[in-house]
Amino acid sequence: MEIxxxxxxxxxAIILVGCSREDxxxxxxxxxxxxxxxxxxxxxxxxxxxDGVKSTDIYDEIKYYSLMRESExxxxxxxETMQHYMVAHPLPFHENNAQLIALNIPDQVIxxxxxxSYYLSExxxxxxxxxxxxxxxxxxxxxxxxxxxxxxxxxxxxxxxISSGHLRLTLTKKFFxxxxxxxxETEVTIDYMSV
Numbered sequence: 001m002e003i004x005x006x007x008x009x010x011x012x013a014i015i016l017v018g019c020s021r022e023d024x025x026x027x028x029x030x031x032x033x034x035x036x037x038x039x040x041x042x043x044x045x046x047x048x049x050x051d052g053v054k055s056t057d058i059y060d061e062i063k064y065y066s067l068m069r070e071s072e073x074x075x076x077x078x079x080e081t082m083q084h085y086m087v088a089h090p091l092p093f094h095e096n097n098a099q100l101i102a103l104n105i106p107d108q109v110i111x112x113x114x115x116x117s118y119y120l121s122e123x124x125x126x127x128x129x130x131x132x133x134x135x136x137x138x139x140x141x142x143x144x145x146x147x148x149x150x151x152x153x154x155x156x157x158x159x160x161x162i163s164s165g166h167l168r169l170t171l172t173k174k175f176f177x178x179x180x181x182x183x184x185e186t187e188v189t190i191d192y193m194s195v
Contacts, residue, residue, distance in 0.1 A: 027090040027097035029134055031141060035086040035167060035192035037079050037104075044186035047179040048108070050120070054179055058188070062106055065120055077106055077123045084125070086167075086192050088132070099134075101143070103127040103169065105190065107153050110176045118181060126152055127171075132159070141167070154188070165194035 037059065045054035048061035055061055065076035078084065089100040107126035110118055129146040141159040145152075154173030162168050169190040174183045 027094055028092065029088070029090070029099060031088045031101075031132070031134065031161060031167060032090055032092075033088055033165070033194045034082075034091075035088070035165075035194050037084070037086070037190055038193045039189075039191040041189045042175070042186045043188075044184060046175050046177040046184050046186065048120075048175055048177070050178040052179060054177070058175070062123070076120065085195065099132050100146075101130045101132045103130065103156075103159075105154075105169075105171075105173070108176050118176070118178065120176075126154070127156065154185075162191075167192040 040058035040062065042056045042058050045056045046058070046061070047054045048058060049065045059079070062077050063079065084104055084106070086104050087102050090097050102125070104125040105127050106123040109121040109124055111121040112118055129150070131144045131146055133142040133144075135142070139161040141161065143156055143159055154171050157170040157172070159167060159169050169192070171188050171190075172185055173188045174185045176182070177184045
């Protein structure tokens with residue numbers, strides 16, 4: 001009698017654990033999750049970190065930035081910090097199944113010193129208020145701006161699922177080039193990996 005009772009309790013526990021796991025992932029999509037940017041490449045080389053050298057490796061250009069009045073580069077934007085991660089909802093345990101995405105692309109805010117020399121004031125996040133749709137027959141994620149009246153500093157082209165946990169975004173975007181002291185528009189490829 002005790003063995004039957006033990007087996008019954010074990011089966012109930014397995015069913016309950018299975019149900020809670022099912023509830024945890026019930027509303028998730030193929031891209032639901034949190035991602036960090038691991039690479040940003042541009043078609044045109046630009047100097048974002050004010051070192052006098054243009055590069056197409058924008059990830060590295062953004063990661064290290066030196067004010068004109070400083071001799072050593074300093075970390076200005078940390079890609080490893082959660083606040084800079086991309087988030088694709090719904091996440092585990094979300095009751096709401098709204099498919100929302102914040103791409104959180106770093107966007108320069110440029111200012112001037114009193115002598116009219118330019119400097120990077122800060123990075124803000126751009127492309128943060130979007131909805132998305134998935135098609136089971138395609139790896140393309142369709143993005144829709146939730147506020148069509150807001151003008152972004154660029155134009156999204158395509159978000160593609162490369163593999164599980166790896167997304168690639170292509171867009172055109174403007175960057176301030178410290179070598180030319182002007183804004184340059186170029187094609188950009190951003191790779192995201194899940195964390």
